[in-house]
Amino acid sequence: MSKKINKTDIVALVDDLLSDAITCGASDVHFEPTNEGLTIKFRLDGTLKTIEILPSIVKDNVIARLKVLGGLLTYRNDLPQEGRIKGHETSHTQGKVTDKRLAVFPTIHGQRAVVRIFYENAGLTELKQLGFSDYIFSAVSEISDQNQGVLLLTGPAGSGKSTTLAALLRNILRNHPGKSIIALEDPVERNIHGVTQIEISAHSEMTFPIALRSLLRQDPQVLMVGEIRDAETASIAIEAGLTGHLLMSTMHSGTPAGAILRLLEMGIEPYQVTSSVSAVMNQRLVRKLCPKCKKEDKASGIFEAVGCDNCFNTGFNGRVLICEMVQLDGQLRKAILEKADMETLQNILNNRGHMNLAQDARRLITEGITTPNEVQAVIGDF
Ligand SMILES: [Zn+2]
Structure with missing residues (x-):
């Protein structure tokens, strides 16, 4: 990612991450702030897998975008907040997504966010x-x-x-x-x-x-x-x-x-x-x-x-x-x-x-x- 970041890039980046997560059937997406940047992890079949590490420069913008999607207060960075994200109804073999819950939590490295994804047919195995x-x-x-x-x-x-x-x-x-x-x-x-x-x-x-x-x-x-x-x-x-x-x-x-x-x-x-x-x-x-x-x-x-x-x-x-x-x-x-x-x-x-x-x-x-x-x-x- 270039040094200059604009809003559309961030919107597309977050959209792509969530769509990818749904395409591969991830149950959770973690946005974990560290010294190096923002680590993105998917929980696949119960195990967390690091997908990529975004540079520190986009850290706040990505979390802010998630907060907009989840209807949270973007100016409050000092409180845990929870919300729901609409859209991104990419289908998956587990059926369509029924709900996406966002939880944001302040840490010493910045805000940490987790999006939990619920699928229609998850757990309806024969x-x-x-x-x-x-x-x-x-x-x-x-x-x-x-x-x-x-x-x-x-x-x-x-x-x-x-x-x-x-x-x-x-x-x-x-x-x-x-x-x-x-x-x-x-x-x-x-x-x-x-x-x-x-x-x-x-x-x-x-x-x-x-x-x-x-x-x-x-x-x-x-x-x-x-x-x-x-x-x-x-x-x-x-x-x-x-x-x-x-x-x-x-x-x-x-x-x-x-x-x-x-x-x-x-x-x-x-x-x-x-x-x-x-x-x-x-x-x-x-x-x-x-x-x-x-x-x-x-x-x-x-x-x-x-x-x-x-x-x-x-x-x-x-x-x-x-x-x-x-x-x-x-x-x-x-x-x-x-x-x-x-x-x-x-x-x-x-x-x-x-x-x-x-x-x-x-x-x-x-x-x-x-x-x-x-x-x-x-x-x-x-
Ligand atoms: Zn393989």
């Missing part, structure tokens, strides 16, 4: 496309056909749990048209046609337990509860699963055994856990190798990330799940009833040849879908 192994796919399909029981999903934030839940709900709708399905979420992340969706917000009087208890009188057949965070919600959810409802929810836990113990810690009786919980799934997301540039190491047969125009030089394109699933069998039920500890539960799983996250990940490495480094970045040494 169950078949999530990347489950054949075994887990058929087991989870079978559970979602049932008329009662509790299916729990675990994994840290950003591990695709709500995408899996949405795919399960859509699968149920397709296989059982007319089933009464109610979803309680905080917040509702995506609209699912055919599902009654209810938003729980942190500060409202309608909490998860209050809403859930009352909804059970609305004759639902399938219930989705965004997250089980407290003992009261856990207790109503388990009760629902025992009384003719299929209930699906998520819990914060690193392992399936951890989720089961967590329910017990929340005061759920062991016999309630063993008679209601159908399965616990623990999942993570790993990036998929870009099919256009991935390279096979002839000696090992393992594929490596390279980078090309198709994948913005990241070597990756899209994400896929790795998953482990625990269904309760006689031995596990007995151990839970005897209030076994984590180690005992884990030993039972290991002894019965349980396929854990690392083993599921190896399947994807062997198939050339992801790399050992990517898996290690997500689940640690394996």
Whole structure:
């Protein structure tokens, strides 16, 4: 960029950056001020990638342009501000852009801005496309056909749990048209046609337990509860699963055994856990190798990330799940009833040849879908 900057250049520059971000399906665009200039990063498939570093001379103008687009106060540089950006409706495979939210924050190097981009079809993946192994796919399909029981999903934030839940709900709708399905979420992340969706917000009087208890009188057949965070919600959810409802929810836990113990810690009786919980799934997301540039190491047969125009030089394109699933069998039920500890539960799983996250990940490495480094970045040494 030349030393002389004019307004049209800046307008075009910001437009181009946002359009590029949408074309490649970025979920966020970061404008990060540093000593050298303004670093532009795109979040692609969950990972931040530096796209370019703009010279310091345009730093303020670029942020000012964003603030104009977002309807913010351009003369206030000392306050965090938030707004929405209209326009730039470039289409993407994830569908058209439904919203773009701008957040600006003052730092010692100048103002930092992030534009978060929302796509119409993001997270509306079909169950078949999530990347489950054949075994887990058929087991989870079978559970979602049932008329009662509790299916729990675990994994840290950003591990695709709500995408899996949405795919399960859509699968149920397709296989059982007319089933009464109610979803309680905080917040509702995506609209699912055919599902009654209810938003729980942190500060409202309608909490998860209050809403859930009352909804059970609305004759639902399938219930989705965004997250089980407290003992009261856990207790109503388990009760629902025992009384003719299929209930699906998520819990914060690193392992399936951890989720089961967590329910017990929340005061759920062991016999309630063993008679209601159908399965616990623990999942993570790993990036998929870009099919256009991935390279096979002839000696090992393992594929490596390279980078090309198709994948913005990241070597990756899209994400896929790795998953482990625990269904309760006689031995596990007995151990839970005897209030076994984590180690005992884990030993039972290991002894019965349980396929854990690392083993599921190896399947994807062997198939050339992801790399050992990517898996290690997500689940640690394996
Ligand atoms: Zn590529």
